[in-house]
Amino acid sequence: MKNEASQLSAYQEDKQRLIDWFGRALGDRSRPRMIIAFSGGVDSALVCAAAQASWEASQTGHCGYRDGAVLDIQHDRLKAPIAVTAKSPSVASWQIDQAITNAEQIGIIHHFVEPSEINDEAYRRNDSSRCFHCKTHLYSSIADAFVGIEEIVVCSGTNADDLGDHRPGIAAGDQLGIRKPLAELGIGKTRVRELAKSFGLSCHDLPASPCLASRVVYGLSVSVSRLALIETLEGQLRRAGFDPVRVRLRHQADGVSQTTLEVSQGDQGRLETWITQNDIEKKWWQEHRTRMEIDRRGFESGRLNAPEEQLNVIP
Numbered sequence: 126m127k128n129e130a131s132q133l134s135a136y137q138e139d140k141q142r143l144i145d146w147f148g149r150a151l152g153d154r155s156r157p158r159m160i161i162a163f164s165g166g167v168d169s170a171l172v173c174a175a176a177q178a179s180w181e182a183s184q185t186g187h188c189g190y191r192d193g194a195v196l197d198i199q200h201d202r203l204k205a206p207i208a209v210t211a212k213s214p215s216v217a218s219w220q221i222d223q224a225i226t227n228a229e230q231i232g233i234i235h236h237f238v239e240p241s242e243i244n245d246e247a248y249r250r251n252d253s254s255r256c257f258h259c260k261t262h263l264y265s266s267i268a269d270a271f272v273g274i275e276e277i278v279v280c281s282g283t284n285a286d287d288l289g290d291h292r293p294g295i296a297a298g299d300q301l302g303i304r305k306p307l308a309e310l311g312i313g314k315t316r317v318r319e320l321a322k323s324f325g326l327s328c329h330d331l332p333a334s335p336c337l338a339s340r341v342v343y344g345l346s347v348s349v350s351r352l353a354l355i356e357t358l359e360g361q362l363r364r365a366g367f368d369p370v371r372v373r374l375r376h377q378a379d380g381v382s383q384t385t386l387e388v389s390q391g392d393q394g395r396l397e398t399w400i401t402q403n404d405i406e407k408k409w410w411q412e413h414r415t416r417m418e419i420d421r422r423g424f425e426s427g428r429l430n431a432p433e434e435q436l437n438v439i440p
Contacts, residue, residue, distance in 0.1 A: 143171075143310060143320065147159060147306070157278045158204050161280050162263060162280070162303070165223040167321050168317055171317055173206070174231050175306070176206035176233070177231050177232055178324070208235050210228075211240050211266070214337070215337045216336060219360070223331075236270065241266070249348065251344065253291070255293075255338060260293075260297035260298055264303055285311050340373050342376065344376070345376045355372045358386075362388070372387075381415065382414070384415045387422075387423065389424050
């Protein structure tokens with residue numbers, strides 16, 4: 126009983142510390158407005174929920190915006206936090222829908238930007254610094270959306286566990302002064318999910334789903350067509366009941382691309398049946414000139430970060 130009470134106390138303390146992190150910035154109305162780079166995933170959703178809770182607590186009988194409408198920044202003077210989501214070829218449409226749903230659930234103002242990373246040759250080249258270029262464009266587009274309007278502080282959903290992984294996107298944020306409330310407070314992924322659940326967020330148990338470009342092996346260039354191919358096939362697989370799922374694009378020595386499917390090992394037999402019954406492999410070759418195979422190692426997030434997956438740049 127004592128251990129349970131101690132765990133509950135630590136849990137409540139973490140939740141209050143996170144809310145207070147924003148309260149320190151929002152308590153003074155002359156302080157900057159908090160902007161959260163919001164993917165719709167659990168990490169950034171938790172940051173949004175804490176920021177919104179802090180702001181609402183600072184109001185006297187006013188609980189902010191509840192309609193999820195796009196912000197008219199020029200007419201807002203209440204310093205309410207804003208969630209900003211990127212619309213980009215590397216973001217699947219279901220993730221945009223998820224972000225809209227989660228923002229409405231939280232009650233936070235929701236705004237969209239359209240970064241131009243796909244027009245950047247350094248990004249399309251797709252070496253191990255791709256995320257650096259992507260995040261630089263994202264954060265720059267957020268800054269541009271508010272330029273000349275008011276002072277802002279931009280926050281990300283980076284949690285403490287992210288700091289030990291290969292994350293050049295975090296380095297981009299650090300260079301631009303992006304704050305990381307979860308990481309700064311030492312809150313890791315397990316606690317993130319617990320706190321998200323305590324806020325009543327439906328995404329508290331949502332599996333991680335990085336951008337579509339993360340499915341393209343380093344060295345094979347990123348293009349709109351390749352990203353669309355990945356989104357299409359992952360969408361088909363999800364509608365067929367496969368989750369988690371990853372579609373990876375690799376390059377073979379003979380110049381033909383290879384589409385690798387990752388599902389849990391327990392789902393691989395069902396996946397084989399689905400491919401055969403729907404003649405997927407043949408259709409995929411005819412439409413996209415890419416071979417298809419199932420990765421027998423099963424699903425693994427971040428697999429393409431392994432050193433053996435690195436290639437020279439291929440157009």
